């Protein structure tokens with residue numbers, strides 16, 4: 001992998017010349033690390049150095065642009081690294097690729113910023129990392145090695161105890177050391193070739209899934225997957241932990257301790273949610289060959305409930321828009337996207353597929369006869385005046401989602417989001 005600085009082709013050229021195998025997959029494994037106190041000190045020290053470098057590089061880009069209108073690139077900054085190491089000797093204690101990765105992260109932040117500017121959005125300028133808001137370092141190619149099953153060797157640090165609780169598949173590519181509260185993790189990414197021809201799914205069953213707020217998921221079979229009960233409890237614990245922090249003076253020992261406690265709560269919440277999602281997606285993938293979801297990226301753009309007016313007074317009544325737009329919703333949204341991704345990756349390995357269909361009218365249309373039955377968010381039951389179908393609102397939606405997949409298959413649209421081909425009755429306002 002070593003290449004000389006000037007004669008080597010740039011990454012872009014390289015990628016264009018030998019395109020990646022379309023069957024190449026990347027998988028990340030997260031392992032718990034058990035560093036000694038001394039090693040924790042060293043890791044913390046490294047994180048602080050990386051943060052400093054990040055901020056300095058950001059400052060440089062900012063100043064260069066403000067004062068001379070020059071935009072500084074990643075390469076320009078990476079070329080300065082040897083000089084920096086000479087000037088600030090402590091940086092010799094960091095692996096050079098780790099430092100390059102810091103600059104690459106900054107570059108990514110800027111790329112994302114420019115992309116949003118180009119798209120006419122209102123992006124925030126890349127921010128300085130203050131306090132201890134720098135949580136991970138990445139060894140992008142080398143400088144790390146897994147030894148004897150329970151040791152991770154890191155360049156400039158030494159052997160750290162690691163719990164390799166599962167076997168990895170493929171070729172190890174990168175290693176990221178991450179701090180989460182008081183715990184440390186190694187995230188190892190591996191590349192492997194996925195051979196679709198070799199994986200079969202034992203079943204031919206298909207299912208439509210409506211992800212919701214009331215229940216976590218409703219299947220087109222009528223089976224409901226409930227939200228885990230602990231979610232609500234956890235929200236209360238988080239709120240309480242936040243209040244504790246704000247009771248204590250800034251910079252005080254107690255506030256610091258309260259912050260640590262909050263981080264613990266968040267970790268617990270994250271772990272429980274992830275656990276729930278992994279188990280649920282695994283169950284779905286084992287049972288069904290094709291799992292159909294709504295395309296959430298479109299759904300969030302379209303679905304705003306209609307304003308509801310009181311007929312006598314003309315005042316506006318609650319229509320569920322606040323609930324839809326609230327914090328809970330956004331948390332759930334994030335959860336949904338992650339859940340769909342989990343299903344997709346598990347399905348692929350099991351020989352199944354995840355399909356996304358257009359979300360239009362899935363709640364409004366009757367899944368038995370196709371007539372539009374308008375209802376706002378508060379109406380939880382679908383009863384069709386035309387064919388007399390009676391079923392739960394979400395169950396109706398899940399059936400429509402599966403229908404849409406079949407429709408798309410007929411017209412050969414695959415999983416490309418399509419507006420419904422035909423609709424009987426008036427067009428509902430979404």
Ligand SMILES: [Zn+2]
Nearest residue numbers: 366369384387
């Ligand atoms: Zn009907």
